Amino acid sequence: MIEQANRVKQIHENFKQSIWLDFIDREIMRSGKLTSMIEEDGLRGVTSNPAIFAAAIAASADYDADIARLGKSALSDEELFFEIAVADIQQAADLFDGVYNDEVKGADGYVSLEVAPSLALETEKTIAQAHLLWEKVGRKNVMIKIPGTEPGLPAIREVISAGINVNVTLLFGLKRYEAVTEAYISGLEDRLANGETINGIASVASFFLSRIDLLVDPLLDEKGLQDLKGETAIALAKQAYAVYKRVFSSERWQKLADQGAKPQRLLWASTSSKDPAARDTKYVEALIGPDTVDTAPLDTIDAFRDHGIVNATLETGLEEAGNTIRKLTNAGIDLEKVAQQLEAEGIEKFNKPFDKLLNAIAGKRNSR
Numbered sequence: 001m002i003e004q005a006n007r008v009k010q011i012h013e014n015f016k017q018s019i020w021l022d023f024i025d026r027e028i029m030r031s032g033k034l035t036s037m038i039e040e041d042g043l044r045g046v047t048s049n050p051a052i053f054a055a056a057i058a059a060s061a062d063y064d065a066d067i068a069r070l071g072k073s074a075l076s077d078e079e080l081f082f083e084i085a086v087a088d089i090q091q092a093a094d095l096f097d098g099v100y101n102d103e104v105k106g107a108d109g110y111v112s113l114e115v116a117p118s119l120a121l122e123t124e125k126t127i128a129q130a131h132l133l134w135e136k137v138g139r140k141n142v143m144i145k146i147p148g149t150e151p152g153l154p155a156i157r158e159v160i161s162a163g164i165n166v167n168v169t170l171l172f173g174l175k176r177y178e179a180v181t182e183a184y185i186s187g188l189e190d191r192l193a194n195g196e197t198i199n200g201i202a203s204v205a206s207f208f209l210s211r212i213d214l215l216v217d218p219l220l221d222e223k224g225l226q227d228l229k230g231e232t233a234i235a236l237a238k239q240a241y242a243v244y245k246r247v248f249s250s251e252r253w254q255k256l257a258d259q260g261a262k263p264q265r266l267l268w269a270s271t272s273s274k275d276p277a278a279r280d281t282k283y284v285e286a287l288i289g290p291d292t293v294d295t296a297p298l299d300t301i302d303a304f305r306d307h308g309i310v311n312a313t314l315e316t317g318l319e320e321a322g323n324t325i326r327k328l329t330n331a332g333i334d335l336e337k338v339a340q341q342l343e344a345e346g347i348e349k350f351n352k353p354f355d356k357l358l359n360a361i362a363g364k365r366n367s368r
Helices: 007-015 026-030 033-040 050-059 064-070 077-095 123-137 152-161 174-193 210-223 232-247 251-257 282-286 298-307 318-330 335-366
Strands: 017-021 110-114 142-147 166-171 203-208 265-269 292-296
Touching: 007 017, 007 298, 017 298, 026 033, 026 077, 033 077, 050 077, 050 335, 064 077, 064 335, 077 110, 077 123, 077 335, 110 166, 123 142, 123 152, 142 152, 142 203, 142 335, 152 166, 152 174, 166 174, 166 335, 174 203, 174 232, 174 251, 174 335, 203 210, 203 232, 210 232, 210 335, 232 265, 232 282, 232 318, 282 298, 292 298, 318 335
Parallel strands: 017 292, 110 142, 142 166, 166 203, 203 265, 265 292
Antiparallel strands: none
């Protein structure tokens, strides 16, 4: 009996899309599970966010000793959190060192750490914290996550020009996504103008999926467009990929590519299905294509390994995707307003668990 190839691993091997894990804690590293996923699933990176860290620290005693030790210092609760988070990110980055240094050095193997969610609308403070976290982690294969908010755009440009890898997060709309590509390219141009190299810099633009459908689907019910339910996010993602191909094949981009610049890849985020009636592998299956990244939680990766369908899908159904967007627009659904609402909600979704986390840290410090 021939053993069936790992479905998750096939995505990169056959279609050149990188699968990253949207999860981190000490147990997954200590147990060897993360290493086995790198080897068996072909896992090529990790993303984290404040909610993930909040859950990890609250769910186990793994961090209590560090909190007790650091709690005696003059660090603020937020500074204490980042000391803990940086240690986890360093460990994960070291586990991915082999991926980072494989045949195409720097193509993958990145681990993402996000600036404090309270800074989502603070340009200068975001820049300062991005520098601080980059220096603290001290690994070439780390990405600093910066929200793609309006105030985040100049921060992204500045941080890229400083030679720091960036994962742009919280993207829900095409206009903002294109503005993010502009910030990336401008940052590289600024760096070249300063006489510095650009061939070691990497960036991804994280386009969020399931939250879009969660907001739009009830509007479709109201408009009598039930046949389009669950289709908006995928249609937008396919149009975003068309923007990616246009921007990163331009004459302007080619000048940077000639100097060793790497395109800012699209990353599909929020890929776990929120609709119980939909396939749990829906968003992964619908957007498999080259030079992209898909970050997924453990449950989604486990589900795909078990019953995922591996096909090149990202560049199929483009006409249908365009028709979907046109029908939504004709029905009076403003997708840019949807994106703005989701961005505001996304900031709140990260701020709430982060505040809860800081309160928990404060409680543990004060109880000793």
